[in-house]
Amino acid sequence: GAVVSQHPSRVICKSGTSVKIECRSLDFQATTMFWYRQFPKKSLMLMATSNEGSKATYEQGVEKDKFLINHASLTLSTLTVTSAHPEDSSFYICSARQAVVEKLFFGSGTQLSVL
Amino acid sequence: LAKTTQPISMDSYEGQEVNITCSHNNIATNDYITWYQQFPSQGPRFIIQGYKTKVTNEVASLFIPADRKSSTLSLPRVSLSDTAVYYCLVGDAGNTGKLIFGQGTTLQVKP
Numbered sequence: 001g002a003v004v005s006q007h008p009s010r011v012i013c014k015s016g017t018s019v020k021i022e023c024r025s026l027d028f029q030a031t032t033m034f035w036y037r038q039f040p041k042k043s044l045m046l047m048a049t050s051n052e053g054s055k056a057t058y059e060q061g062v063e064k065d066k067f068l069i070n071h072a073s074l075t076l077s078t079l080t081v082t083s084a085h086p087e088d089s090s091f092y093i094c095s096a097r098q099a100v101v102e103k104l105f106f107g108s109g110t111q112l113s114v115l
Numbered sequence: 116l117a118k119t120t121q122p123i124s125m126d127s128y129e130g131q132e133v134n135i136t137c138s139h140n141n142i143a144t145n146d147y148i149t150w151y152q153q154f155p156s157q158g159p160r161f162i163i164q165g166y167k168t169k170v171t172n173e174v175a176s177l178f179i180p181a182d183r184k185s186s187t188l189s190l191p192r193v194s195l196s197d198t199a200v201y202y203c204l205v206g207d208a209g210n211t212g213k214l215i216f217g218q219g220t221t222l223q224v225k226p
Contacts, residue, residue: 006158032212043202044159044216093158097212102147104212106158 002028002098006107013084014115021079021110023094029074030096034104035067038091050077084114119203119217126223133190135220137203140184148179148186149214151202159202163188190222198224 003026013019023033031052036044048069049057056069066088068080077096081088095106120138127133139148147166151159163170165177165186176189190197200219206212 004158034213036216043218046213046215049213091156095158095214099212102212103149103161103164104214105161106151109156109158111156 002026002096002103002105004094004096004105004107006094006110008110009108010111010113012113012115015085016083018080018082019084019112021081021092021094021112023077023079023096023107025075025096025098025105028096028098028100030077030098031074032097033071033077034095034097035069035077035079036093036095038093038109040091044093047079081112084112086114088112089114118215119205121201121203121217121220123218124221124223126225127193128225129194130192133193133197133222133224135188135190135201135203135222136185137188138185139203139205142183142205143207145207146205147207148177148183149204149206150175150177150186150188151204153200153202153219162201193222193224195224195226198222 005024007022033050035047038044046059047062050069050071052071058064071077091109093109095104149164150162152162153159163175163177167179170177178187200221202219204214206214
C-alpha cells in the first residue's frame, strides 16, 4: 500500500511551547489529509480535514487557533499544537487519501507529551 | 456519516479463523466499507475494503450481504501477532475520504 510518513514519532515539550508535526505522502499526491488524536485505549477522534491550498476544516469542538493546520503542497500537511498544555498530551495520527484507489493510508503517529 | 457497531472485544486461539461482524444500518449508496488494524502506539493499517459481495486479499476476506447493512471481516488462521484493535469504517472514500472511527474490536489471540 501507499506510504504516509509522519514525523516526529515522539516529542516531549514544556508547557507553553509549540510543536509541529509533519505528515508526508511519499509515493502519491494527496489533496486531502486528515488529522486525528487518540487517547490511551480509546478510538481515533477526527480533528480536522486538511485541504491542499485552502483552509482546513475543523470538527466541532476542535480549536482552530490551537491546532494550526497547513497543507502547502500535495505531499505535505503540518499540524502545529500552539501553546501546548499537559491536556494536549496525546497520540496524533495523520492520514492521506489516495484518490486513484480511493483509500486512506495512515501515518505511524506522533506521541506528544507536554510537561 | 454512517455509524458502525462492532463487538468491543473477542478472544481466539492461534490457528483459528476469526470473524468480526460490523453493523452499519445507515450506510449510504456511495459508501465503501473499510477495515483497519491498529497495534498500540502505531497508526491504523489498511486491511481490506469493499462495496458489496465478497472481497479477498492476501490477509483477509470481507463479506458484505446484499443489503450492505453489515459486513464481516474474516481472518484465516490467526496468530499471536494478529492481536490488535480492528476498526470497521464506512464512508465515501471516493469523495471526501472522511472516515469516522467507532470503538473498534480488540482481538486477543491466545496460544
